[in-house]
Amino acid sequence: MTDPGQAPRRIGIVEDDAHLRRYLCEVVAADARLEIAFAAGDVAGATQRIGTGPIDLWLIDLQLPDGNGADLVRRLKAGSDVKCLILTVLGDRTSVIAALDSGADGYLLKDTDPRALVSSILSALDGYAPISPQAAHFLLDLYQQAARTIRPASDEAALTGREQEVLRLFSRGLSYREAAEVLQISAHTIRDHVKAIYRKLSVHSRTEAIFEARQLGIISSSD
Known part of the structure; x- marks a missing residue:
C-alpha cells in the first residue's frame, strides 16, 4: 500500500451534489495519507484545474450537469x-463498460x-483497479461471454471487413450519419451492419460491441 512516510497524495473531486461533495472532502481529508487538491461541481470547473498543479487521483461522478464523467x-x-x-x-452494465472503456x-x-x-483510493494509487461488486459482476459476465464468442475466422460470428470498419469508426466517436459519410454508404446500410455486429458479438449497444471487438482482437485499443 501507499508509503505512510511520503507526502499526502492529492485528490481532485468532481461531484455536482454539493452535500455529497462536502462529505467526500471530509472522508478524504480525514486520512493523513490524502489531501484535497480541489472539489468541483461540473466538467467546466474540473477542466480549469487541469495543469494547474499536481493531482494524483481524480474522483469523478459520471452524471454531471455539463457533460459525462x-x-x-x-x-x-x-x-x-x-x-x-x-x-x-x-450500476448498470452500459455505464460500467463505458467508464472502464474510457480508461478509468x-x-x-x-x-x-x-x-x-x-x-479503494489508496489501492488505485498503488496501481490496482478497485471495482464495486455490482460492477465486477458485469465484467465477469463479459469475460464469460467473450470466451463463448471466440470462434475460428470462418465461423458465422466472424465480422466482415466492412463491419470491422464500422466498429473502428464508432470507437473513434463517429455517429451513424458520420460513419455513413466516411464509408460513402447510406445510414440505412450502417444500421444493417450494426444489427449484424450485435448479433455476431451477442451484444446490445455500440459500447459493448467495441469492448467485445477489442477483447477479441478484432479491432485494437488504439482504434
Missing part, C-alpha cells in the same frame, strides 16, 4: 497517466462505505 476521464488519460476513479450511482482505473458506487472508499 467518462468523457472527462478520456481527456485526462489522453494527456497524462493520472489515476481516475469513477464514483457514481449508476476503477468503478465504485456512491453507497461505498467511507473506509472502503479510502481503501
Whole structure:
C-alpha cells in the first residue's frame, strides 16, 4: 500500500451534489495519507484545474450537469497517466463498460462505505483497479461471454471487413450519419451492419460491441 512516510497524495473531486461533495472532502481529508487538491461541481470547473498543479487521483461522478464523467476521464488519460476513479450511482452494465472503456482505473458506487472508499483510493494509487461488486459482476459476465464468442475466422460470428470498419469508426466517436459519410454508404446500410455486429458479438449497444471487438482482437485499443 501507499508509503505512510511520503507526502499526502492529492485528490481532485468532481461531484455536482454539493452535500455529497462536502462529505467526500471530509472522508478524504480525514486520512493523513490524502489531501484535497480541489472539489468541483461540473466538467467546466474540473477542466480549469487541469495543469494547474499536481493531482494524483481524480474522483469523478459520471452524471454531471455539463457533460459525462467518462468523457472527462478520456481527456485526462489522453494527456497524462493520472489515476481516475469513477464514483457514481449508476450500476448498470452500459455505464460500467463505458467508464472502464474510457480508461478509468476503477468503478465504485456512491453507497461505498467511507473506509472502503479510502481503501479503494489508496489501492488505485498503488496501481490496482478497485471495482464495486455490482460492477465486477458485469465484467465477469463479459469475460464469460467473450470466451463463448471466440470462434475460428470462418465461423458465422466472424465480422466482415466492412463491419470491422464500422466498429473502428464508432470507437473513434463517429455517429451513424458520420460513419455513413466516411464509408460513402447510406445510414440505412450502417444500421444493417450494426444489427449484424450485435448479433455476431451477442451484444446490445455500440459500447459493448467495441469492448467485445477489442477483447477479441478484432479491432485494437488504439482504434
